[in-house]
Amino acid sequence: MKNLYEKYKGSGFIIVGFPSNDFGAQEPGDEKQIAAFCEKNYGVTFPLMSKIATKGKDQSPVYAWLTRKRRTENWTAK
Numbered sequence: 001m002k003n004l005y006e007k008y009k010g011s012g013f014i015i016v017g018f019p020s021n022d023f024g025a026q027e028p029g030d031e032k033q034i035a036a037f038c039e040k041n042y043g044v045t046f047p048l049m050s051k052i053a054t055k056g057k058d059q060s061p062v063y064a065w066l067t068r069k070r071r072t073e074n075w076t077a078k
Contacts, residue, residue: 001017001044005045014046016047016049017044017049018049018062019034019049022055027051030051031048034048034051049062
């Protein structure tokens, strides 16, 4: 993602990271620790939001929206 962001950020393309500890416990720290780790180890310069829950009763509304399947009877892939 970093390379994609670097290539197209001048065109108005933006990547926004949503850290979560729900995928194998890979982001156990707080927001500052996660941001420092991503910058140091991966050179991430795109914006990182606050840590979110991706499942369960505390699921972030933005994650619920991003993963919602569109349901319509007349939808066809083009």
